[in-house]
Amino acid sequence: QKEVEQNSGPLSVPEGAIASLNCTYSDRVSQSFFWYRQYSGKSPELIMSIYSNGDKEDGRFTAQLNKASQYVSLLIRDSQPSDSATYLCAVNRVLWNSGNTPLVFGKGTRLSVIA
Amino acid sequence: DVKVTQSSRYLVKRTGEKVFLECVQDMDHENMFWYRQDPGLGLRLIYFSYDVKMKEKGDIPEGYSVSREKKERFSLILESASTNQTSMYLCASSPGLAGDFYEQYFGPGTRLTVT
Numbered sequence: 001q002k003e004v005e006q007n008s009g010p011l012s013v014p015e016g017a018i019a020s021l022n023c024t025y026s027d028r029v030s031q032s033f034f035w036y037r038q039y040s041g042k043s044p045e046l047i048m049s050i051y052s053n054g055d056k057e058d059g060r061f062t063a064q065l066n067k068a069s070q071y072v073s074l075l076i077r078d079s080q081p082s083d084s085a086t087y088l089c090a091v092n093r094v095l096w097n098s099g100n101t102p103l104v105f106g107k108g109t110r111l112s113v114i115a
Numbered sequence: 116d117v118k119v120t121q122s123s124r125y126l127v128k129r130t131g132e133k134v135f136l137e138c139v140q141d142m143d144h145e146n147m148f149w150y151r152q153d154p155g156l157g158l159r160l161i162y163f164s165y166d167v168k169m170k171e172k173g174d175i176p177e178g179y180s181v182s183r184e185k186k187e188r189f190s191l192i193l194e195s196a197s198t199n200q201t202s203m204y205l206c207a208s209s210p211g212l213a214g215d216f217y218e219q220y221f222g223p224g225t226r227l228t229v230t
Contacts, residue, residue: 043205043221107157
């Protein structure tokens with residue numbers, strides 16, 4: 001089982017709609033979860049972090065975490081063409097072989113917002 | 116704002132050359148990371164450092180070494196570049212004590228081509 005799984009997409013949504021991006025992870029004891037946005041040819045940019053079960057809202061973005069289901073999602077409300085990018089989910093690896101817990105990244109979901 | 120800079124945006128090297136990629140962060144972060152990103156394979160961790168002179172292997176350390184002599188600077192070294200090391204290389208930094216990593220912030224990346 002892959003450590004972090006995302007649907008590669010592309011996910012196409014019309015402008016103004018809600019985009020829903022999903023991520024599942026295998027390490028049941030993971031504690032830290034992140035969403036990054038990556039435009040083509042650019043480096044990943046952190047947009048959300050979440051550490052507790054439930055929802056966390058920041059502007060048009062909402063991160064949702066369900067540790068029992070090992071599931072984290074990102075909702076983008078009022079999607080804009082400028083939101084078109086690849087969204088990467090990242091999870092810390094508590095079961096790493098030392099005391100450190102580096103992140104593991106999913107391969108990303110490509111989002112296309114159609115004007 | 117966190118700023119992570121990398122020495123080159125584009126680099127072309129020949130097979131067998133020794134290659135140095137430099138990364139500098141200005142936020143006094145304890146932790147620094149090197150990744151490579153390839154189509155279809157996503158972001159993969161090469162090495163990370165959680166303190167000056169402290170380093171740890173990531174998922175794909177073979178063919179690479181690192182150096183961290185100062186807190187703000189983390190270097191990735193390709194001892195003898197090979198064509199399969201052609202990739203986008205991304206540096207990141209994060210705050211936190213050893214073993215306790217938080218949000219990572221990425222540099223702009225170096226696209227390395229080995230011919």
